[in-house]
Amino acid sequence: MKRGDVYLVDFGKSKKSFSFGKKRPVIIYQTDKLNYAVAEEIYDYFLAIPLSTQSDILTDEFRVRIAARDALDRASYAVVNSLCFLHKDSFHQKLTHITEEEDTEIKRALMDVFDLG
Numbered sequence: 012m013k014r015g016d017v018y019l020v021d022f023g024k025s026k027k028s029f030s031f032g033k034k035r036p037v038i039i040y041q042t043d044k045l046n047y048a049v050a051e052e053i054y055d056y057f058l059a060i061p062l063s064t065q066s067d068i069l070t071d072e073f074r075v076r077i078a079a080r081d082a083l084d085r086a087s088y089a090v091v092n093s094l095c096f097l098h099k100d101s102f103h104q105k106l107t108h109i110t111e112e113e114d115t116e117i118k119r120a121l122m123d124v125f126d127l128g
Contacts, residue, residue, distance in 0.1 A: 012039055012046055012049065013039065013043055013046055014043050015039065015040070015108050015109045016038070016108050017077070017105070018036065018039065019102075020034065020101045020102055021034050022035065022097075035062060036083060036087060037061050037062060038059060038062065038109060040058055040060050041057060041058035045057075055098055056096045056097060056098055057102065059096070059097050060089045061090050061093050062077060062087040062090065063087060064086070065088070072123060073123060074088040075088065075089040075116040075120055076089075076116075077089055077113055080107050081107035082106040089109075089113070089117055
């Protein structure tokens with residue numbers, strides 16, 4: 012499991028802090044050093060960016076379009092302003108990997124989310 016991989020994740024039942032409450036794709040978006048720590052069972056969590064098939068006029072500037080390909084059957088939006096940590100046991104099927112262009116746009120959106128520009 013590497014940075015930029017898109018996986019199907021089971022968010023489980025809906026909770027007040029997270030309204031997903033279903034299976035949805037996410038992008039693993041942490042350094043591969045932490046991904047290695049997860050693989051070696053030193054660390055149990057992935058930092059992830061959830062995907063949505065919906066655009067949102069209020070947060071579109073923080074969303075990056077991810078084209079449908081491989082096992083990701085619908086074009087989606089990386090909801091960069093909804094970063095979350097997810098337990099490794101929640102990850103199921105690998106769907107695809109983001110492109111360099113998508114990664115560049117995600118980095119730009121992260122700069123905006125954290126007001127680092």
